[in-house]
Amino acid sequence: MRPAIIPICAITFLFLGSNGCRRTQADPKPAVVHVASAPPAVKVAPPTPLTVQAAELGGPTWDKRWDIFIERRLPPAMLTARVPRDVRRYCPAFYTMKEEDKRAWWAYLFQAMAAAEAGLNATSNVRHTEPEVAVPDHVSGQIVRQEGLLQLTYEDSKRYGCAFDWKADKDLPAHDPQKTILSPERNLACGIRILEHQIIAQHKPIFSPTSYWATLQSGTASFHVFEKQMTNPPPACELRASRHPAEAREIASDKITPQ
Secondary structure, three states: OOOOOOOHHHHHHHHHHHHHOOOOOOOOOOOOOOOOOOOOOOOOOOOOHHHHHHHHHOOOOOOHHHHHHHHHHOOHHHHOOOOOHHHHHOOOOHHHOOHHHHHHHHHHHHHHHHHHHHOOOOOOEEOOOOOOOOOEOOOOOOEOOEEOOOOEOOHHHHHOOOOOOHHHHOOOOOOOOOOHHHOHHHHHHHHHHHHHHHHHHOOOOOOOOOOOOHHHOOOOHHHHHHHHHOOOOOHHHOOOOOOOHHHHHHHHHOOOOOO
16 A cells, blocks of 8 residues: 655645645646626516607607616616615605515606606707806807707716716717717716715705705796606506595605604
């Protein structure tokens, strides 16, 4: 019988401890396995009235891939009880819904916002003449234009860290879909960042008089357009379900009482 061969490193370990066994460059490095987390479960959001009408008339429509993009881009806080209670204005059951239903509701909200802001036209580009909005954009150096699905500006890249590149866009035609600010995904991702800042970082209601968008400011003309688009949220919201009168009054009070 041949004598057992004990590795020198093992013998060294017995006398010197782990410091006696040091890895050399010739030793193979242990493999590092990175396990990617599974994407969250998502649901396609229902169509807003404008989406249905546009499909019938051949106008700009909402791409359902944008639902999936939004739902997977949502920060965790927007799926928790940290969401302001005025969410119940259009989604009474929000706090008790499954996470994938909450994601679908946010996708529906942004679809409704895009309907009111840009008529679902991803290459919309508007320069307003009202003195309160006709101000210089400190990134482009030009008078502010509201652009894309959510009518955003290049200055938002500075304020909120949005992925808009003025240098890459400045020589492109106004409605060129290659412009970074007109990319639906970049535009929507920026909108999510802005709304998260409002409702999570600043603890403001969703429908606030100081919201970035007039579309989310009750009483404005664009809010009335937006409100008409919020009539078909995901069924899990139970918008049309009968409620106890006291609960109905509480939800109604959220419409006019800032938090």
